[in-house]
Amino acid sequence: MKFAATVxxxxxxxxxxxxxxxxxxxxxxxxxPAWQNVRRTNNFNHRGPVQDVxxxxxxxxxxxxxxxxxxxTVAAGSTIGFVADTxxxxxxxxxxxxxxxxxxxxAADWDGSxxxxxxxxxxxxxTDGGNTITWPTDNxxxxxxxxxxxxxxxxxxxxxxxxxxxxxxxxxxxxxYISCAQINVTGGGSGTPGxxxxxxxAYSGNEPGILLNIYYPIPKTYIxxxxxxxxG
Numbered sequence: 001m002k003f004a005a006t007v008x009x010x011x012x013x014x015x016x017x018x019x020x021x022x023x024x025x026x027x028x029x030x031x032x033p034a035w036q037n038v039r040r041t042n043n044f045n046h047r048g049p050v051q052d053v054x055x056x057x058x059x060x061x062x063x064x065x066x067x068x069x070x071x072x073t074v075a076a077g078s079t080i081g082f083v084a085d086t087x088x089x090x091x092x093x094x095x096x097x098x099x100x101x102x103x104x105x106x107a108a109d110w111d112g113s114x115x116x117x118x119x120x121x122x123x124x125x126x127t128d129g130g131n132t133i134t135w136p137t138d139n140x141x142x143x144x145x146x147x148x149x150x151x152x153x154x155x156x157x158x159x160x161x162x163x164x165x166x167x168x169x170x171x172x173x174x175x176x177y178i179s180c181a182q183i184n185v186t187g188g189g190s191g192t193p194g195x196x197x198x199x200x201x202a203y204s205g206n207e208p209g210i211l212l213n214i215y216y217p218i219p220k221t222y223i224x225x226x227x228x229x230x231x232g
Contacts, residue, residue, distance in 0.1 A: 018089050019047030022160050022179035026081035027072045038181045040067035049175035059112050059199040060180035069182050071107045076188040077149035082160045087141040090164030091214060094137050095226050096121035096145050097159045107155040107182035118193040118230045121145035125222040133218055148232030150191030155184045169213035195227040202226055
């Protein structure tokens with residue numbers, strides 16, 4: 001019995017190590033403390049992913065913590081980033097979205113609901129017609145991206161998702177590792193971000209980039225989930 005319990009504990013520990021969160025924001029080249037500008041997610045301890053794209057947890061993954069964070073001030077056109085608590089382990093792709101806080105709300109008290117999210121960054125798979133598929137996010141520890149220079153000034157939520165695809169050959173097999181940060185953009189422009197999507201709602205779970213077998217046959221092409229990136 002003791003041996004079985006030990007094996008079970010080791011299996012759980014191994015699974016947790018294979019998972020990851022994005023607890024820290026990079027502002028002005030400095031990595032901020034964990035969960036300071038990023039809302040503490042439900043999985044901050046166990047690191048388990050979201051797998052139901054129709055769940056509200058697909059937005060910011062805070063249904064249990066109801067967490068808020070401090071809002072970091074960043075300049076439009078500057079580079080910010082998210083730092084993983086352990087380098088990205090699973091094969092997959094990455095998206096970063098932003099959503100402008102509506103009038104009368106602050107980043108600290110808004111839940112990000114509605115058709116308000118636009119994509120500002122993505123890292124896709126690399127394919128060569130069916131011979132190989134590779135994953136640029138493998139072992140990535142920090143994800144840096146620009147805040148579009150023409151994005152209007154104001155407070156925003158910034159949402160990162162890494163979609164792990166190692167088990168994506170069956171429904172709800174893709175694993176979403178999600179965090180939302182709070183920022184206040186200064187020196188912005190007069191751009192009109194879009195296309196806009198909602199979470200949940202942006203994904204059905206049946207997209208060719210979410211429901212697929214990455215091993216056999218090797219995909220000839222890969223279609224990144226979500227809308228096109230808005231660069232301003």
